[in-house]
Amino acid sequence: MREEVREKLDTLPVKPGVYVFRDHRGEVLYVGKASSLRSRVRSYFQPSTSDQRSFVARLESEMGDLETFVTGNEKEAALLENELIKQHQPRYNVKLRDDKDFLSLRLDPSAEWPRLEVVRRPRPDGSHYFGPYHSATAARQTLRLVNRHFQLRTCTDSELRNRSRPCLQHQIDRCPAPCVLPVERARYDEQVQTVALFLDGRHDELVRVLKRRMREASETMEYEQAAVHRDQLRAVERVRETQRVAVVKDVDQDVLGLHRQADQAEIAVVMVRSGKMVGVRTFDFSDVALPDDELLSSFLVQWYGRAPVPDEVLLPRPVEAADGLEAVLAENRQQRSTRASRRAPKVRVPSRGAPMSLIQMANENAQHSFAQKRRASEDLEGRLKQVQERLRLPRPPTRIECVDISHTGGDETVAAIVSLRDGAPEKKRYRSFHVRGVRGGDDYGAMYEVLSRRFRRAREKQKGWDPPDLLVVDGGKGQLGVALAALDDLGVEGQPVAALAKEKETPLGEKRVDRIYLPGQKNPIPVHSTPALAMLALARDEAHRFSNELRKKVGAKRRLTSGLDSVKGIGPKTRAKLLSTLGSLDAVKEASDAELVAAGATRRQAEAIRGAFGPAPEPAVPRARSADAERNAIENAFDDLES
Numbered sequence: 259m260r261e262e263v264r265e266k267l268d269t270l271p272v273k274p275g276v277y278v279f280r281d282h283r284g285e286v287l288y289v290g291k292a293s294s295l296r297s298r299v300r301s302y303f304q305p306s307t308s309d310q311r312s313f314v315a316r317l318e319s320e321m322g323d324l325e326t327f328v329t330g331n332e333k334e335a336a337l338l339e340n341e342l343i344k345q346h347q348p349r350y351n352v353k354l355r356d357d358k359d360f361l362s363l364r365l366d367p368s369a370e371w372p373r374l375e376v377v378r379r380p381r382p383d384g385s386h387y388f389g390p391y392h393s394a395t396a397a398r399q400t401l402r403l404v405n406r407h408f409q410l411r412t413c414t415d416s417e418l419r420n421r422s423r424p425c426l427q428h429q430i431d432r433c434p435a436p437c438v439l440p441v442e443r444a445r446y447d448e449q450v451q452t453v454a455l456f457l458d459g460r461h462d463e464l465v466r467v468l469k470r471r472m473r474e475a476s477e478t479m480e481y482e483q484a485a486v487h488r489d490q491l492r493a494v495e496r497v498r499e500t501q502r503v504a505v506v507k508d509v510d511q512d513v514l515g516l517h518r519q520a521d522q523a524e525i526a527v528v529m530v531r532s533g534k535m536v537g538v539r540t541f542d543f544s545d546v547a548l549p550d551d552e553l554l555s556s557f558l559v560q561w562y563g564r565a566p567v568p569d570e571v572l573l574p575r576p577v578e579a580a581d582g583l584e585a586v587l588a589e590n591r592q593q594r595s596t597r598a599s600r601r602a603p604k605v606r607v608p609s610r611g612a613p614m615s616l617i618q619m620a621n622e623n624a625q626h627s628f629a630q631k632r633r634a635s636e637d638l639e640g641r642l643k644q645v646q647e648r649l650r651l652p653r654p655p656t657r658i659e660c661v662d663i664s665h666t667g668g669d670e671t672v673a674a675i676v677s678l679r680d681g682a683p684e685k686k687r688y689r690s691f692h693v694r695g696v697r698g699g700d701d702y703g704a705m706y707e708v709l710s711r712r713f714r715r716a717r718e719k720q721k722g723w724d725p726p727d728l729l730v731v732d733g734g735k736g737q738l739g740v741a742l743a744a745l746d747d748l749g750v751e752g753q754p755v756a757a758l759a760k761e762k763e764t765p766l767g768e769k770r771v772d773r774i775y776l777p778g779q780k781n782p783i784p785v786h787s788t789p790a791l792a793m794l795a796l797a798r799d800e801a802h803r804f805s806n807e808l809r810k811k812v813g814a815k816r817r818l819t820s821g822l823d824s825v826k827g828i829g830p831k832t833r834a835k836l837l838s839t840l841g842s843l844d845a846v847k848e849a850s851d852a853e854l855v856a857a858g859a860t861r862r863q864a865e866a867i868r869g870a871f872g873p874a875p876e877p878a879v880p881r882a883r884s885a886d887a888e889r890n891a892i893e894n895a896f897d898d899l900e901s
Contacts, residue, residue, distance in 0.1 A: 270296040282322035286346040291339040332582025350547035361397035388457040510568035515620025526624035540627035567591035644790035655728035662801035668699030673708040674805035709744040734759040
């Protein structure tokens with residue numbers, strides 16, 4: 259460690275703040291916060307430290323400088339730490355990669371006929387918002403359940419105003435059709451109140467209300483309405499059975515569990531709403547250099563920067579600057595909340611009772627998720643090893659690319675290259691090509707052009723074009739030969755290539771399964787010979803899907819393109835005016851210069867159109883009839899009438 263850094267350690271203040279470790283080149287290694295900069299930073303360099311992280315062991319040799327920022331309180335330290343992490347992306351800090359949106363259900367009681375709808379961003383508009391839900395699936399399942407058993411309209415306001423007859427929802431008894439039928443307002447409002455009770459989780463109160471309504475309907479011999487309330491009761495009871503009661507406190511809680519092995523960690527967030535467990539989210543982290551308390555603290559700031567903040571957050575262990583974290587969570591909650599919160603969020607570390615049982619459950623979820631992902635990773639490694647051995651590859655094919663050519667009757671030829679990483683689609687590496695060097699459905703020529711363009715960029719070391727561990731071309735021996743020729747002409751050596759032919763039937767009626775052709779090997783390998791080879795079929799099918807989508811887009815664009823696009827000086831506005839006024843491209847071609855000007859073109863544009871499509875055809879001039887011709891026509895007309 260440099261002497262300047264040691265001197266800074268001796269002068270650190272006993273105040274809250276943020277510290278930044280930099281390497282010898284000035285790049286940021288790590289950003290952390292502390293309630294006491296002196297005690298926290300100096301703990302990294304104590305000879306007797308129990309911290310066995312490899313990051314700490316390397317600090318002596320890697321760290322070139324130390325920066326500290328004193329803040330007024332722990333909240334400011336947490337906010338500054340988060341901003342510096344976003345700005346510098348330090349090597350050893352945790353980076354939370356999760357971009358899932360949270361959905362809420364909106365019910366506007368002031369609407370003419372209220373309905374339940376899914377929204378992403380609640381607004382302070384006086385509506386009731388339920389959620390946010392831990393996943394889009396959970397939100398939409400809840401919406402479907404409400405629509406099935408509680409009769410509210412599902413159509414939009416525009417559809418409600420313009421509908422002339424009831425829709426299918428009314429036919430299956432899921433909507434009273436207030437759009438066109440006379441509906442009793444009081445009964446509809448009852449349904450709105452019922453939905454609000456159901457979504458608020460006030461199921462005990464809802465059961466009492468539904469039982470009372472069912473009894474009243476039976477007494478007045480409204481048996482169909484009583485049956486509706488009976489079905490609603492059953493739906494509520496089913497929901498209550500599927501929910502696991504965690505605690506008796508009427509608060510919203512997130513319970514964090516942590517499982518860690520060396521530099522691999524898993525965090526589970528158990529979501530408890532109104533005393534019931536409603537969902538679990540898990541997050542995996544690799545190459546984690548932080549101690550457990552800093553990992554949890556960093557996760558809290560990043561996660562609740564985008565997720566809804568509950569009343570309480572339960573942690574498995576204490577974290578640094580907990581008071582500052584509470585202040586940050588309270589501020590985040592206030593900014594995103596559409597109505598006043600009953601209480602400020604708290605960060606707690608329980609030691610006994612029901613909350614401790616929740617922590618144990620969250621830890622078990624984290625451990626279970628870690629084991630599942632580890633098992634999946636090991637299975638994947640085994641499958642990649644099988645592919646390597648079966649295809650005689652130099653290394654396991656972590657990244658596989660597949661090329662497919664698609665065209666419409668020889669026209670609109672396009673190509674797609676898809677990428678699989680660890681057996682899963684890696685869409686950021688998908689590439690599309692418009693083939694322009696060949697015509698007439700020449701698949702071999704198109705394959706040669708595309709692979710030449712792709713690997714020329716790899717040879718030039720363009721970013722994002724590094725070669726894959728295995729290149730798969732769609733086709734048989736012919737496509738394999740074209741791929742090898744393209745690589746050879748570019749001087750590319752050592753690139754593993756295979757061709758994957760589709761299942762087909764021979765002229766003798768024999769069925770040939772998917773098979774793989776390899777360079778220098780006469781007989782193909784059936785895909786089903788090793789289950790792991792199905793990974794290549796997945797790549798082929800994904801390439802088919804992507805190339806067909808691209809071909810359809812190109813075809814649709816060409817069909818929608820007007821012949822006026824090629825006329826110099828004709829822009830989109832003029833083109834739209836001409837086609838709208840004259841009706842079609844043929845009418846534009848046949849229009850005179852005066853008609854073109856009247857339709858919106860200038861004199862110069864009219865001349866350009868004439869130059870592109872030729873002069874307008876001469877209008878047909880009717881020939882003058884002779885007196886005999888007119889007399890004959892009149893006689894023929896009278897003859898037709900008499901007959």
